[in-house]
Structure formats: structure tokens, C-alpha cells
Amino acid sequence: MSEPKPPKSSQRRPLADNPAVHDQVYEAIRQALITGRIAPGVGVSLRSLAAELGVSPMPVRDAVRRLVAERALAINPANKRLSVPSLTAARLEQLSQARLWIEPELAARAAPRADAALIKLLQSIDEEVDAALTLGDVDRYMTANHRFHFAIYEQAEADVLLSMAGGLWLQIGPFMRVVFGRVGADGLVADRHAEALEALKAGDAEGARRAIAADLSEGMDKMRAAVEAGG
Amino acid sequence: MSEPKPPKSSQRRPLADNPAVHDQVYEAIRQALITGRIAPGVGVSLRSLAAELGVSPMPVRDAVRRLVAERALAINPANKRLSVPSLTAARLEQLSQARLWIEPELAARAAPRADAALIKLLQSIDEEVDAALTLGDVDRYMTANHRFHFAIYEQAEADVLLSMAGGLWLQIGPFMRVVFGRVGADGLVADRHAEALEALKAGDAEGARRAIAADLSEGMDKMRAAVEAGG
DNA sequence: AGTCTTGCATTGTGATCGCAATTGCAGGCC
């Protein structure tokens, strides 16, 4: 009845140190989405993703489910294969409108809480943004720009709104990549980060709101033009 | 070669017909959250939930992960036990503000698309709302109220915004239950459903926006009062 | 030669098992 049952070679890493595997997978895919490294429409499979990342399909399933819940990935109900949602004008319009409400609001809430440490951090991130921009390094620009915005938003201490904003960036990432593909990096040099910094330094909530709104608005306009041009 | 098909005791339902088990579990928990049947703060375990629903822990894990991604459930990082997020004033304030932007917007978008079938459906749902209200049936009221709002929102054909609104209701459900616990069902009789119906019938986008905004605003005020009273 | 069918590989889903870690509860010590 009881069999010796060879203990298997199931190699397991010590769970003691924090980051769970499915969280690492989540972060990996998340970063890929934010920087737009994953092309929309291509259907990948769970097992192939797992093999690519060197883990078992299980944590990938968990991570993918999170991303699907955040609408950063989509599942074809027929195939059940997963892909990045396609870039439609309707989607972009909704994402634009949502971002244009949430993110300026977060900036406004952050302004009164902005301290010297935040300003310093933002300045260094903005330098990174500019450096990536002059180098034409798309991934670096995307990552740095994301960090700039969310360094501000995190200061707002509004976790519900913050997570909504995070979900929106996950969905907008693929669109941003199209912009680079079409207009090139030069088309993006004009951001409103300096204005935002000034407003935050002065604790000017409405100024921060306007600066971020303008920054987003211009970026979304470019995306819209790129999407319309690309059909 | 006859196949009696006794291959295993693992009873598996034919996957052909659609609803996957983890989706059913998701819907079950979702409904429980929307109607506020799950009290905040209590920590349940995956296995206990699975046993309660009569399924294996696996689909429960999937469903819970979705709900955690939508911030409808929270995981205590120490215990790793999951619970409904506690009702803080800060959370309610953020949820209120987000709802007050998204849901009136969806109503405004739905107005030009409202046809006779929708009006008829809404009228019947609103009767259900009133019936539940006079009976004091909390679950029925919550469910019907939810259906009334989302029957409108779905007409907007804005899936991104719609899913955001859905996520917000999931988070607000527990708060709504507090209102009933404190002020009783009588405190909620005054909704703006009639006004919304009139505006939709006339295709009046701004009227629908105002009606839904007023409806939400009054409800959220009651919740705020209840939460502040309840500490 | 073109179209349909058949067969195999691959996929997502769910169940079960194993492991590390935490929790709960005794029982013992001061």
C-alpha cells in the first residue's frame, strides 16, 4: 500500500527570499508591455512562454491571469491563445480619456506632498529620459518616462487611483511603441516634464495637473495620428 | 472495442460547453462581493474556499488572482491569507471620485445609443429595484441596482471604460453593505433612476450624465456618512 | 490537382502531490 516513492528531482528554490516566481514572471511581462516590446496580435502559448522564461507553466498561468484581468493581455475565446490586444482607435480614445482624468488628478494630489527628495529623484530620472531620447534608445526612454510619471503618482498616496493608472499604462504601452515606429524618436522630444517639475517644486497642484495633462495630451495626439496612419 | 470509459475517478465535466470552472468561481465570488455578502477583514484560505464551493483549490486560485488584480480582494503579505480590503475613508473617497467620473461618462455615451429595447429592459429592472427596496431584500436590491447601471453602461460600447467601472463596483460592494447595516433600507429609496430613464429615452447625453452623477453622488454620501460613523 | 479527412503534436484546464513556512494549540517550565 505504501510505496517508497523516490523523492524526485523536484528542485525547488528556497522560498524564504521574497519574490515569488509568479511575481517575477508578472514583472517580466509587465516590463515588456510597458516598453512595448511585445507586438500586438501575435499569439503566444503558456508553455512556450514558460519555456522561454525557464519556469514551469504554472506561475506563468498565474501571471497571465493577472495581466488578462488588467486587460493588458487578451485571450482569444476561440483559440484560447493569448495576445496583446489590437490597437484600435476606439481603444486608444478610451484609454486617452481615462488617463487624462486619472493621471493629472494624481499629479495634483502629489503636489502638496512633493518634498526635496522627490524633486531630486525626478530631476535625475528626467535626465535619464533626455539621455535616452538623444540616444534614440526606445526601451530606455519608455522605462524612464514611466518611472518619471509614477514617481510623482506614488507620492499622491492614493493607491486605488494609482493602480488604475498602472493598469492604463500597461494597456497603452503597445500604442507608444507604434509612435516610435512611425514618427521616430525625434517626434517625442517635447515633453512637459520641466513644467511639471516646476509646479511640484512650488507645491502648485493645479499647475502640476495642467502640466501632466498637457504632457499626456500631446503624447496621445501623436499616438492617435500614428494609429490612424497605420490603419 | 467498446469503451466503457471508466478511466479514472476524476470526474471531469465536458469542457465543450463554455463556462470554465475558474470562471464560475470568479462569478460566484464576484456576485458575493457586489452584493456585499463577504465581510471585510475576515481571512479565508484558498482550500477552505475550494471546499466550500466543492472544487479543487486550483480554479479558486485562478479566480482569486483575478480578483486580487482587480483589487476586489487583498492578500495580507505576512499571512498570505486573503480578505476583503478594509473600509477606509481614503479608499472610499478615491472610489467615489473614480466612479463619479467614469459612470456618468458611460451613461452619456450610452444615451445616443439607447433604443426601445434598452428602455424596456431598464424599466423592468427598475421595477425589480423598487420591489426589492419595499421588501427590504438587500441582496436583491444590490443585484438589481447593479444590473440597472450596467445595462446602461454596456450600451456605451466602451469596453475599456466598462471594465474599469466593473472593477470599481467590485470594490465598492462591501461599502454599500455598510450603508444598509447602518441606515437601513429606507435610507436608499431616493434614487435617480427615473431621471436617468427619461434622459436616455430622449437621447439626452448630458441629462443622463447628470442623472447618474446625482444617483452616485447621493449613494456615496450615504456611504461616507456610514463609514465615518462606523469608524 | 484540388479538397476533405485523418493522425499527431500542442495547448489550456484541472487534479494531485510535495515542500517550505506559518499558525494553532498544547504541554511544560518558571
Place this chain on the structure above:
DNA sequence: GGCCTGCAATTGCGATCACAATGCAAGACT
């Protein structure tokens, strides 16, 4: 009697297996 300690039970995570269903490609038939 109260506090601490040690052991058993429980929990989440990940791996592996099983199975139904789909995708794809080669073969068969007209």
C-alpha cells in the same frame, strides 16, 4: 497562574500528470 516552547495541522506555491480540445500537416479520395 502566566509565558514560552515544540509539534502537528494547515496554507500557499510550484511541479507534474491527465485529459479534452484545437491546430497543423500529411495522406486519401474524387
